[in-house]
Amino acid sequence: MSKKLTTEQIEQQAVSLGISVPALRAVIEVECKGSGFNSDQTLVILFERHVFR
Template sequence: MSKKLTDAQIGAQAKALGVEAAALKAVHEVECRGSGFNSDDTPVILFERHVMRQRLIANGQSKTVDVMMAKCPDLCSASAGGYGLYSVQHGRLAAATEYHRESALESVSWGLGQVMGYHWKSLGYK
């Protein structure tokens, strides 16, 4: 079974959302290169260092923010960017979980829709 959405599936979802199919297809192609999974079946992710800082603060981990910003600004920073290649994203996530797992998982945009991890609770996940 293909892990890529068909044009018919995109069209049906666009209709359900009340948006143009072309607009949904464009977001789909740009945000996750047409699939929610990499060739090794891991989810497409993007680790966002500025979100890591925000989530650490929200999760009461201010001391960890100070440590991470000094030791690994590529994983925790006040500024966005510095994402690196898609191929290094899972490694960046793994490194960040060593400091604070929940904040790291919340700092990633996940899968097909590139939904931010901090939406886990409102989406009904444990």
């Protein structure tokens, strides 16, 4: 089972980053498929193809 941030944690992080909660939720959903962790509890690392040419 993968770890999930609580609503409170997402709200706190949005405030600390100076962004809206919906914006942070969108990034979590799109970039991390809803979770920042893989099923084996390792962090999700997004491969940026344009960086690794």
